[in-house]
Amino acid sequence: MSHANLDLVVIGSGPAGQKAALCAAKLGKRVAIVDRREMIGGVCIHTGTIPSKAIREAVLHLTAINERSLYGDSYAIKHDITMADLLYRSNHVVRNEVAVVHNQMRRNDVTTFFGYARFTSPNSIRVTRSDRGADDTSEIFASNFLIAVGTDPARPAHVPFTPDRVIDSNQLLELKHLPRSIIIVGGGVIGTEYACMLQAVGVKVTLIESRPSLLEFVDQEVVELLQFRLRDMGMRLRLGEAVSDIRLTDDGVEVQTKSGKRVTAAMLMYCIGRQG
Template identity: 55%
Template sequence: MDARANHYDLVVIGSGPGGQKAAIAAAKLGRRVAVVERRDHVGGVSLHTGTIPSKTLREAVLYLTGLQMRDVYGSSYRLKDRITVPDLLARLQHVIGREVEVVRNQLARNQVETVVGSARFAGPHEIEVTDADGDVVRRLGADKVVVAVGTRPARPAHVEFDGVRVVDSDGILDMSEVPRTMVVVGAGVIGIEYASVFAALGTRVTVVESRPRILDFCDSEVVEALKFQLRDLSVTFRLGETVASVSAGESGTVTTLASGKRVPADCVLYSAGRQGATDGLQLAAAGLEADARGRLQVDKQFRTDVEHIYAVGDVIGFPALAATSQEQGRLAAYHAFGEPVSSVLELQPIGIYTIPEISYCGDTEDQLTTAGVPYEVGVARYRELARGQIIGDSYGMLKLLVSTEDRKVLGVHVFGTGATELIHIGQAIMTTGGTVDHLVDTVFNYPTLAEAYKVAALDATNKMRDLERFDL
């Protein structure tokens, strides 16, 4: 194969959400594009061990346990008495298989070449692709490069992972049976999502977190509501505690905390951070350097310190979500080729698929208070809505934060059924500069959960009206 056949306008390293969208966006601009993926199946971590598996597992658990319908049919309602790992994995494998085909077809339809192997830089514009034995099988030249390699679970040296009793968020999908008890180390998004899923299955879960709060970037009232629901599922929280050691044997594990507490359990899920998967890229050959956690620094155009090399997705840090990674990939491709592009990425929704789920967009109360921005709060509770009664969700809530100066919506926070879907209504209002009055004047279908926006908007405007009456 001659040099011209191996030269591309853009080479994307990694085929996860960010890499896919970068490659397809560049291809639609008429550029010659190749994606290098070390797995035989495209889709990256998001599709094989991250977003798609964990969310599919969550839906399977909700369905098989009947958890969401217990307020309707009674606390003993359950679709299946004994839920096994094969019950959960059957749907999982089906969804992953279908999604792999979707991604593969999208790349092929846009004439993006997929190169299987591990990528590493041989120079700023040259990428070597190696096979499983480390032998170079292709050398690709690239005018532009997008690094979208994602992350892998961090594995502290003092914890012995055996893949059976002590696992990370990748290994949790390979468990042979549903544990009776579990310790989850780390109360970030991944840890709390899995803690809630296994608690719904009936596993007694203990969450250990070194920080005094879980999900400290979320609205504090919403987080407290989540903790209440998880405690109702027999989850125990050990906050402000660090893990000194984890020992595992044939009968189970013992997690020893720095305070001296010892927590026995069938298994331990260690989910305390992730590491950028950049160590095999030979970044120095391209003039790049990762930080201590393997992440790359980028500017507002997702460009690294090397002008023609971009990075997107989890490898650049927070928020490390599939949705934002996709948009970052699209934007990076447009910036790379000098195409005009606009985005409202600063108002991205954050979705956390706990049970119940959380989603928000915009500022939190803490952020507005710190910034000295005057605001009013409007709240709607699902139990006040006919739809909430119909579906049996008595705990859900929607919260609006509204500027008392110009009446614009500054933040939307949703907790409960459909939170990650409902958030987009608030996001649309905010991105168009809409005010709370727009929500008051809008007619929503009845009965729906979306009505919560009108109820919360009325709550906020009534409070603002009262304030105006007493304003001296």
């Protein structure tokens, strides 16, 4: 199926793509936006900022960690917290945010195409429906295209990614059960954030970072207080330690650092970098 020439087609429906499509539509341009049906709203809504912050709020509520100075260290809304408990709130927030995006596009007459886009000429793309196969395609012609497809977690070839054993931050949101212990490689924003949350709900966390401290872009005094608090929660920090090898074992994962140390856990999450 072919569609008449549009003024702008945006490939990717994350924050950048949404704003571009809406701004052009408000200026009277004929606009369409393309993304997979299951990813409308982009990485921000489905695997990035929105789910991680929703899980954080679930952790704060269920553990009542901010109330313990008043009620005691053993106080909690729920003691045996599961992955389903954490994802319940996250999934609810994601559904609401997706509905907001759909409504914004509809109100501003932005046509939405679901599927994978591929350029067939400088002024046309072919969109294949991701849920219906190669036979269900649309040809879209436009004067201008904006590519705003975002990023995915980096997955280096030397890391033996395996479901439920060695995962990235996206796959954490697909877990059915919380692991009893986890090694998180990478002490950046994503790794540190999930390390805090998992430790708070009872997972034994080891956080490995090759730099001498976490979050080097943050004021050093703040970082030192954070690191003290993480250790006080029971987290093991391995700072200034680079990972040389990751291997699967019968009952989990083993990491060897370049300094010769060995660390074992039931699961490993690799959180170093993202790629587009």
